Amino acid sequence: MTWLTWRQHRLGLAGFAVVFLGGAAIYLFSDSLGADASTVYATAYGFSRLVKFVEDASIFLLPLPLLVGMFAGAPLVARELEQGTFRYAWTQGVSRSQWLSSKVLLVGCAVLVLSTTFSVVHMSWFAPMVPEMGWFRFFNQSTPVFPMSCLFVFALGVAAGTLLKRTVPAMAVTLFGGAAVFVVVAWLLRPNYQEPMTLTRPVEPVGGQSGSDDVLNNAYYLGAVYRDSSGRTGTSAVWGEGEPAPLSIVTYHPADRFWSFQFIEAGIYLALTTACLVLAFYWLRRKFS
Numbered sequence: 001m002t003w004l005t006w007r008q009h010r011l012g013l014a015g016f017a018v019v020f021l022g023g024a025a026i027y028l029f030s031d032s033l034g035a036d037a038s039t040v041y042a043t044a045y046g047f048s049r050l051v052k053f054v055e056d057a058s059i060f061l062l063p064l065p066l067l068v069g070m071f072a073g074a075p076l077v078a079r080e081l082e083q084g085t086f087r088y089a090w091t092q093g094v095s096r097s098q099w100l101s102s103k104v105l106l107v108g109c110a111v112l113v114l115s116t117t118f119s120v121v122h123m124s125w126f127a128p129m130v131p132e133m134g135w136f137r138f139f140n141q142s143t144p145v146f147p148m149s150c151l152f153v154f155a156l157g158v159a160a161g162t163l164l165k166r167t168v169p170a171m172a173v174t175l176f177g178g179a180a181v182f183v184v185v186a187w188l189l190r191p192n193y194q195e196p197m198t199l200t201r202p203v204e205p206v207g208g209q210s211g212s213d214d215v216l217n218n219a220y221y222l223g224a225v226y227r228d229s230s231g232r233t234g235t236s237a238v239w240g241e242g243e244p245a246p247l248s249i250v251t252y253h254p255a256d257r258f259w260s261f262q263f264i265e266a267g268i269y270l271a272l273t274t275a276c277l278v279l280a281f282y283w284l285r286r287k288f289s
Contacts, residue, residue: 012072013110020114023061024121062140065150066178068111073157074170076103077280081165096284100162104277108154115150119143134218135258140186145262148269153178155276162280185268191222193264194257199250218255225249 077100079085122141126133140146156178161170199215227247253261 027125069153069157073154078161159276220253
């Protein structure tokens with residue numbers, strides 16, 4: 001069954017290998033030329049263009065987990081149910097659970113290995129920039145969150161394909177469902193993994209330096225409000241001549257919470273992955289028993 005599964009999905013896995021390993025190769029190549037934090041502001045035009053290209057690539061690679069779910073997860077079961085090819089395996093003494101397990105394990109493990117490789121290489125390339133930019137800047141592409149987000153959308157695609165039994169609708173559900181989960185996690189859950197910290201300080205004039213700036217270096221910045229001498233608050237700092245400068249109340253998570261946030265979010269994606277796969281196995285056995 002494993003050999004049959006490999007033959008069915010080898011071209012798709014090869015395509016994802018090209019994408020993930022190609023992305024990793026770009027970072028390794030740029031690092032071998034010294035195109036890291038020390039050359040971000042290099043005068044050598046070639047290095048500057050390379051650094052800019054690699055930084056832009058990090059943004060364009062953000063949708064990769066959704067593509068994994070759409071093109072590796074959604075068709076995994078839906079295509080066979082849609083075309084009826086599942087009947088051959090099921091009449092050869094292979095149970096429904098064995099049939100689905102072999103597919104999920106082979107393709108899922110490949111997705112996990114490829115995404116982890118890409119993420120580790122990306123973090124290695126970005127490491128020299130951490131003192132100036134902080135890890136939170138590339139939170140979504142870091143290990144372990146990035147591999148687990150890929151695995152989650154893959155499992156979501158498997159579940160959608162099992163329930164809908166149609167490839168295109170399953171791909172659409174995977175795309176929009178995965179994107180919705182990412183938005184909820186990033187904007188609603190992530191800021192509240194721990195109690196945010198606040199920092200109150202006077203607003204500095206333009207060009208001024210605040211002694212507490214080091215506290216916010218590389219932090220996960222959530223927002224700020226301003227309070228003037230009369231106690232009124234707002235989102236902008238404006239004061240008249242002769243008036244005391246308003247206070248800035250900054251909400252943030254310090255930089256040292258990065259790894260705890262990574263493992264919390266990876267745990268969320270692991271739980272969602274498990275839930276999607278349990279649903280897929282349950283639905284397959286219930287509807288095709």
